[in-house]
Amino acid sequence: MAKVTTPKPKELSNIEHSPPLMKGWMNTPAEIRPGIYCYASKPKNLEVLGMPYPKEWNPEDDDWKLPENWKEIIEKGFKDRLDRFRSFKLFMDICVRCGACADKCHFFIGSGDPKNMPVLRAELIRSVYRKKFTKGGKIFGKFAGARELTEDVLKEWWYYLYQCTECRRCSVFCPYGIDTAEVTIIGRELTNLLGLNIDWIAAPAANCFRTGNHLGIQPHAYKDMLDFFVDEIEDVTGVRVDYSLNRKGAEILFVTPSGDVFADPGTYTAMGYLMLFHYLQSQGLDITWSTYASEGGNFGYFTSHETAKRLNAKMYAEAKRLGVKYIIGGECGHMWRVLNQYMDTFNGPADFLEEPVSPITGTKFENAKSTKMIHLVEFTADLIKHNKLKLDPSRNDHLKVTLHDSCNTARGMGFLEEPRYVINSVCNNFYEMPPNTIREQTFCCGSGAGLNAGEDMELRMRGGLPRANAVRHVNEKYGVNMLACICAIDRAALPTLMDYWVPEVQVTGVHEMVANALVLEGEKERTTDLRGNPLAGMEEEEDV
Amino acid sequence: MNFILSIIVSSLAVVILVLIPWIGVGALDLKVIFGVLVPYAAMATFFVGIVVRVIDWGRSPVPFRIPTTAGQQWSFPWIKSSPIDNPKGTLGVVVRMIFEVLLFRSLFRNTRLEYRRASDGTPSVNYEWEKWLWLAALVFHYSFFVIFLRHFRFFMEPVPGFVKLLESLDGFMQMGVLPLNGFGLPGVYLTDMLLMLAVTYLFLRRLYVSQTRYISLPADYFPLFLILGLGFTGILMRYFIRVDITAVKQLAVGLFKFNPTVPDGIGVIFYIHLFLISALIAYFPFSKLMHFAGIFLSPTRNLSNNSRFKRHINPWNYPVKVHTYEEYEDDFREAMVEAGIPVEKES
Numbered sequence A: 001m002a003k004v005t006t007p008k009p010k011e012l013s014n015i016e017h018s019p020p021l022m023k024g025w026m027n028t029p030a031e032i033r034p035g036i037y038c039y040a041s042k043p044k045n046l047e048v049l050g051m052p053y054p055k056e057w058n059p060e061d062d063d064w065k066l067p068e069n070w071k072e073i074i075e076k077g078f079k080d081r082l083d084r085f086r087s088f089k090l091f092m093d094i095c096v097r098c099g100a101c102a103d104k105c106h107f108f109i110g111s112g113d114p115k116n117m118p119v120l121r122a123e124l125i126r127s128v129y130r131k132k133f134t135k136g137g138k139i140f141g142k143f144a145g146a147r148e149l150t151e152d153v154l155k156e157w158w159y160y161l162y163q164c165t166e167c168r169r170c171s172v173f174c175p176y177g178i179d180t181a182e183v184t185i186i187g188r189e190l191t192n193l194l195g196l197n198i199d200w201i202a203a204p205a206a207n208c209f210r211t212g213n214h215l216g217i218q219p220h221a222y223k224d225m226l227d228f229f230v231d232e233i234e235d236v237t238g239v240r241v242d243y244s245l246n247r248k249g250a251e252i253l254f255v256t257p258s259g260d261v262f263a264d265p266g267t268y269t270a271m272g273y274l275m276l277f278h279y280l281q282s283q284g285l286d287i288t289w290s291t292y293a294s295e296g297g298n299f300g301y302f303t304s305h306e307t308a309k310r311l312n313a314k315m316y317a318e319a320k321r322l323g324v325k326y327i328i329g330g331e332c333g334h335m336w337r338v339l340n341q342y343m344d345t346f347n348g349p350a351d352f353l354e355e356p357v358s359p360i361t362g363t364k365f366e367n368a369k370s371t372k373m374i375h376l377v378e379f380t381a382d383l384i385k386h387n388k389l390k391l392d393p394s395r396n397d398h399l400k401v402t403l404h405d406s407c408n409t410a411r412g413m414g415f416l417e418e419p420r421y422v423i424n425s426v427c428n429n430f431y432e433m434p435p436n437t438i439r440e441q442t443f444c445c446g447s448g449a450g451l452n453a454g455e456d457m458e459l460r461m462r463g464g465l466p467r468a469n470a471v472r473h474v475n476e477k478y479g480v481n482m483l484a485c486i487c488a489i490d491r492a493a494l495p496t497l498m499d500y501w502v503p504e505v506q507v508t509g510v511h512e513m514v515a516n517a518l519v520l521e522g523e524k525e526r527t528t529d530l531r532g533n534p535l536a537g538m539e540e541e542e543d544v
Numbered sequence B: 001m002n003f004i005l006s007i008i009v010s011s012l013a014v015v016i017l018v019l020i021p022w023i024g025v026g027a028l029d030l031k032v033i034f035g036v037l038v039p040y041a042a043m044a045t046f047f048v049g050i051v052v053r054v055i056d057w058g059r060s061p062v063p064f065r066i067p068t069t070a071g072q073q074w075s076f077p078w079i080k081s082s083p084i085d086n087p088k089g090t091l092g093v094v095v096r097m098i099f100e101v102l103l104f105r106s107l108f109r110n111t112r113l114e115y116r117r118a119s120d121g122t123p124s125v126n127y128e129w130e131k132w133l134w135l136a137a138l139v140f141h142y143s144f145f146v147i148f149l150r151h152f153r154f155f156m157e158p159v160p161g162f163v164k165l166l167e168s169l170d171g172f173m174q175m176g177v178l179p180l181n182g183f184g185l186p187g188v189y190l191t192d193m194l195l196m197l198a199v200t201y202l203f204l205r206r207l208y209v210s211q212t213r214y215i216s217l218p219a220d221y222f223p224l225f226l227i228l229g230l231g232f233t234g235i236l237m238r239y240f241i242r243v244d245i246t247a248v249k250q251l252a253v254g255l256f257k258f259n260p261t262v263p264d265g266i267g268v269i270f271y272i273h274l275f276l277i278s279a280l281i282a283y284f285p286f287s288k289l290m291h292f293a294g295i296f297l298s299p300t301r302n303l304s305n306n307s308r309f310k311r312h313i314n315p316w317n318y319p320v321k322v323h324t325y326e327e328y329e330d331d332f333r334e335a336m337v338e339a340g341i342p343v344e345k346e347s
């Protein structure tokens, strides 16, 4: 495959948002372009999960090596899903093409490709639905907006289904709540019936199944990383923190995305977790990490509901095996969408666990009564509210911070205030981005739902443009230099996006800032933050 | 298919729908067919069609709780939650649905993308105020509703009080405003004008917004044209081509009481009007117009965000193959033991 170069920001920003005047979309086949699509799934990764039709294939080839009866497979899969998901059936029927969602998608804003308008993304699927499953479509064909499923149409599906980050921004604006993310999720299930996944999803999912995490970190390497963090923390703070792994009888199991453990700047967030847990030990926190459930995220969710369930099952299984009372989950986006909306239904009831109660404040987390899984930021917010943490927010004074709400926690959970509360407690300079780019209207990082590969960099930089634009706004207005987030995909994807559009801004997890501010017992005077950057007022001392 | 073809096809369809009763009654005098059979058939299609459709939707379960959370979740007592945009229970959902159905709340959020690129290539993404779609949609639906209610003056004898009240409110322009008392337009209903305006706007908007022009199908223009035709024939009848109201009422009351009669002396224009509304309601269950029923079933709006504190059952949940801890430990036991990670079996 030829090396793909990403256009420079100045060229890439040349975007036309007006679709062609005379040529209708049905007559415009998709042109599968390097820089936009992700590489095809490798057969070995599909095999690990027992997915159908593993094969070597290349999206740019004419021959996608489809099974003989591929149309039947899709038709049957389609029918099954119409019967299983009211959402899908309804969303096939009730769109009025009002266009309210059209300019709300970051991929449309950043690419101008009309098929990235949520409504049209869904119409790609709907047109086939009409032909196969509605009388009007069968009789009136194109006049009723119906078309045959052909290989070209299938390729178009694939191309655009893997240009949607399932962020649900469109669904906020739709008068009927049509969620194109739901259509994408189910559309991707259909492509997976033919072995047409992308490898950036298939490989992490396969890794997660076997090794317990997306990055394929084996247990001893996982431990090595945590040990390495312990050393790093000692360098900065002079305190040697304590942690445990796979420990039976602990009160709480901690599960976080493996990205935190293996990729900067998530690693600093992971150090933050370790420091917080260590700090709370003396107050009665009894928590363990696990190598078997060493992944909070769920790339299975970008494959199919079934795969999501298979990967998610580990959390409860591990909680049961270790005999903990409940689970705390780290900072992650789609992880929390799955935990909030699916986990209990997938793999519950978790009747072997207890309703979560903070061992330090005694707060009952009633909103997690059934899943028995709470968000670490909830846990920390409660600690701060009860004055259980000794914090020195001035140690984040070298940062001017804004918060990127991750799509999943914003629109699939409503987790908006807790991170803000924590950030405002641990740092003194916090600035919001403009209102229609945050909270429930937040813009995606452009790399979610398994699209944070290297080969689709142009797509990612395009999709991330609206987010970057809002960051630039606060950067110019308030001098913001740190973009906080509570999502591991964000921590992996946003630094690249910032480098490209707003190079002055770096990316951090919330618990990294918590740890910077947290005053550990017996610590030495801190001169740098966890990254080794001098604290405000300490620049001089660093130089000598 | 481009927009010109879409418009031609859908307007042709409406022209044909006008011609059918015109010829049917005007030339062939098939009054019973067009005055009685067609409206009954259309109504039957309408009601049966909707019920069948809704039942069909209802047959597919809602396996997962997937509300679009558009506000803060319910968590600690000291954090203010959004009980409507992120409802925790039924009450919040009911209020959210009322807002959606009666006020088109989600559409009210609408903004318009304003993309600019500075001369040095720096992009800027902005969002401008855009409530026209919301306003037009609201005006259109409410006008239609009021006009529908006003039509009960034809179906019921005596005319019910609420209809009279509506008529006088709706027709306030007849009375004029001081000092122009008496100079108001004769018999003009506000909703008639608003409906025509709103529908015309909705049509023009489809054309001038390049994105909606691109996504619009004949199925989007057709109902607009049909409703325009309906309004146009209605207005014609009311102000220009007078029909025998007593006879019309006789027919309408008869239809309403399932005791149809076909009086003489009703102009063809009435049959065209009647045929267009019949066509509209018969088309209804098979079209995007079903959004009116669909919104009530929409899982992103009618569910509460309570899946962390209330367990929900997926009726088709099935066991899946997982990678158990035992299998995992078998894969990595040696390395785990060496690294000092606790294991279940030492070897």
Ligand code: SF4
Residues within 6 Å of the ligand: A094, A095, A096, A097, A098, A099, A100, A101, A102, A118, A119, A173, A174, A175, A176, A177, A178
């Ligand atoms: S906002 Fe909803 S109804 Fe309007 S075009 Fe988009 S999906 Fe369709």
Ligand code: SF4
Residues within 6 Å of the ligand: A104, A105, A106, A107, A116, A117, A118, A121, A163, A164, A165, A166, A167, A168, A169, A170, A171, A180, A181, A184
């Ligand atoms: S879910 Fe997000 S990425 Fe997908 S169509 Fe909607 S706005 Fe675009």
